[in-house]
Amino acid sequence: MTMRQLASACVLVAIGVGGFHLSAGAASNANAEAPSLAALSTQPSMNVFRRFAVDASKMTGFYGDVLGLKALPPIRMPGGGQMILFQIGTGQVKLQATPAASEYASGPVREVSGLRVFTFFYPDEAALTARFVQHGYAAPSFQTVKGRRVALVLDPANQWVELVVVPGAPASTYEAMEVGITATDLDKSRAFYREFVGLEELPPVDDSVLGATKYPFRHGTTTVNVWSFGKTARANTRSAGIQYVVSDVEAVDVKAKARGVQIDTPLGNFSAGLRTIWLSDPDGVTNYFAQIIRNAPSSTK
Numbered sequence: 001m002t003m004r005q006l007a008s009a010c011v012l013v014a015i016g017v018g019g020f021h022l023s024a025g026a027a028s029n030a031n032a033e034a035p036s037l038a039a040l041s042t043q044p045s046m047n048v049f050r051r052f053a054v055d056a057s058k059m060t061g062f063y064g065d066v067l068g069l070k071a072l073p074p075i076r077m078p079g080g081g082q083m084i085l086f087q088i089g090t091g092q093v094k095l096q097a098t099p100a101a102s103e104y105a106s107g108p109v110r111e112v113s114g115l116r117v118f119t120f121f122y123p124d125e126a127a128l129t130a131r132f133v134q135h136g137y138a139a140p141s142f143q144t145v146k147g148r149r150v151a152l153v154l155d156p157a158n159q160w161v162e163l164v165v166v167p168g169a170p171a172s173t174y175e176a177m178e179v180g181i182t183a184t185d186l187d188k189s190r191a192f193y194r195e196f197v198g199l200e201e202l203p204p205v206d207d208s209v210l211g212a213t214k215y216p217f218r219h220g221t222t223t224v225n226v227w228s229f230g231k232t233a234r235a236n237t238r239s240a241g242i243q244y245v246v247s248d249v250e251a252v253d254v255k256a257k258a259r260g261v262q263i264d265t266p267l268g269n270f271s272a273g274l275r276t277i278w279l280s281d282p283d284g285v286t287n288y289f290a291q292i293i294r295n296a297p298s299s300t301k
Helices: 003-018 057-064 097-104 125-134 172-173 184-198 248-261
Strands: 047-052 070-075 082-088 091-097 112-122 143-145 147-152 160-165 177-183 206-207 210-220 224-226 234-236 240-245 263-271 274-280 286-292
Touching: 047 097, 047 112, 057 091, 057 125, 097 224, 112 125, 112 172, 112 240, 125 160, 160 177, 177 184, 184 210, 184 224, 184 248, 248 263, 248 274, 248 286
Parallel strands: 047 091, 112 160, 112 234, 177 224, 240 286
Antiparallel strands: 047 240, 070 082, 082 091, 112 177, 143 147, 147 160, 206 210, 210 224, 263 274, 274 286
């Protein structure tokens, strides 16, 4: 089964778990400039995925037992294997065992381009640290940044996770998620997420942990942070990506073609009830759009 098929199948589960109600899939006749993610999205967040080649129990234990994400029933895939699902707010983190992931680049955030960092928020530093130690990981090295405690750690697949401790915040804070992209051309990347995807651009933030200015783009409870250190020695465009659940994937296709956005997998029917398109941002990071097509009930006489 291809990676496209694996992720496409997960959309069906995400809809069932989250209870999202999607419109029927009539083709859009909107022009290429009209739709934005805010207009098309049927989910108040995005989903993210990460591929790995290590023991699946290590990834499950790290994201579930250590990071404390809510485990959802995994999806059993045709031909063997599972897609591991975790819920955070209305979004999901999806982990897929992929043998080729052993060859995906890792290393310092500034040295490898691509989707490099997943960020999660916590109320209690001591409790979080205790879970790391309890499960055999080194205690995260936190530092204070603008009133928050922040640490960067590596997951079992040697990819980055950022931990942000915000005591006493509203519950919605801990249901949010951020992802961070090391871009090689900051202007192109910002234009993609602002003008093509249509995310809400927030004011830039100087991040002393990264040693860079990050440019946030938000949709609901998910924020995409973009930063750049210029050209990087290596790229990792395969280990992680972003998934959007939308009401009109045809409109995404029209706009992608009008804007000259790279199409990795063309618009098509994954099944009788699912229509998808896979795109790349300027650095090759997967931006995957999916629409559930609900067939109208047949009329009776």
